[in-house]
Amino acid sequence: MEVWRMSSFHRWAGFLLLVFFSTGAVGAEDRTGYYGYGSPATKAEIAGWDIDIRPDGTGLPAGSGSVEDGEMLYEEKCAECHGSFGEGVGRFPILAGGEGTLTDARPTKTVGSFWAHTSTLWDYIRRTMPFMMPESLGDDEVYALTAYVLYLNDLVEEEFVLSYTNFTSVELPNIGNFIPDPRPDTHNTRCMEKCKDPGDIAIISSVLPAKASLVNKWQLEVPAEVLPGQVIYNQYCSICHKSGLGGAPILGDSKDWKNRAAAGMPHMKQRARNGFAGEKGAMPPKGGFINLSDEAVDEAVDFMVGANQ
Numbered sequence: 001m002e003v004w005r006m007s008s009f010h011r012w013a014g015f016l017l018l019v020f021f022s023t024g025a026v027g028a029e030d031r032t033g034y035y036g037y038g039s040p041a042t043k044a045e046i047a048g049w050d051i052d053i054r055p056d057g058t059g060l061p062a063g064s065g066s067v068e069d070g071e072m073l074y075e076e077k078c079a080e081c082h083g084s085f086g087e088g089v090g091r092f093p094i095l096a097g098g099e100g101t102l103t104d105a106r107p108t109k110t111v112g113s114f115w116a117h118t119s120t121l122w123d124y125i126r127r128t129m130p131f132m133m134p135e136s137l138g139d140d141e142v143y144a145l146t147a148y149v150l151y152l153n154d155l156v157e158e159e160f161v162l163s164y165t166n167f168t169s170v171e172l173p174n175i176g177n178f179i180p181d182p183r184p185d186t187h188n189t190r191c192m193e194k195c196k197d198p199g200d201i202a203i204i205s206s207v208l209p210a211k212a213s214l215v216n217k218w219q220l221e222v223p224a225e226v227l228p229g230q231v232i233y234n235q236y237c238s239i240c241h242k243s244g245l246g247g248a249p250i251l252g253d254s255k256d257w258k259n260r261a262a263a264g265m266p267h268m269k270q271r272a273r274n275g276f277a278g279e280k281g282a283m284p285p286k287g288g289f290i291n292l293s294d295e296a297v298d299e300a301v302d303f304m305v306g307a308n309q
Helices: 002-030 043-049 067-077 118-128 139-152 173-177 230-241 254-261 265-274 294-307
Strands: 064-066 161-163
Touching: 064 067, 064 139, 067 139, 118 139, 139 161, 230 294, 254 265, 254 294, 265 294
Parallel strands: none
Antiparallel strands: 064 161
């Protein structure tokens, strides 16, 4: 009897081990990816992440909300921070007003004066508002609040009802001042010859600051005169043209500037004033500092071109 019990125990142990490893093998077969890990995402998992709303209305859920309903929700959930009229309380963002201030030294950037798309407002409210209870609003409530903020900016009438069917009919005034940038994320091209040895390539997790050096303030060179446009360049243009940010030609790169100046100075100044998007880079009007006068922009262009000759 003792022998039978032992053998029975071993049979059960062997059976359990077989089931365990068989289950692991089946699970391993379902895994995908370069290293055998992970599994295909289900439609429900993808839907949980794919929640962004596009300017053309793609991604909007069914639903609607009126300005009237939005006003009640706004007073209950939003006015404490943003003010009853969207004027902002303390340091909380201003939502309404600001028309005609974008050329001021301190513009008031609101939904009505600066934003480009209604979809940004809808998406932001759904993801992050109210401040202390994000993602607590239903879809109809988000439509209603969006409609009311549009009403505060005099973009819709008091009887307006916003829905996924008429969403794209509301166009924000400043959309024409935004430049689309369809370029790829990198300007690099594939190396075909004399390529760098992969063994010399290293990933740097952080860039250490340059070592500080002692400078005698009495030995600093002071320029005899400041060229016209140099002050404008130092304060506004050097942000991009000193580092090449966004494909901007670097001050001192005579070859790059020579190619751009081939079209003539009037053409370059017009681009600097109005903005443009080229193969190598994109520039917003006046480099994004629309408070600058046309004369100041022209002087900065003259300085940069002259410095590269």
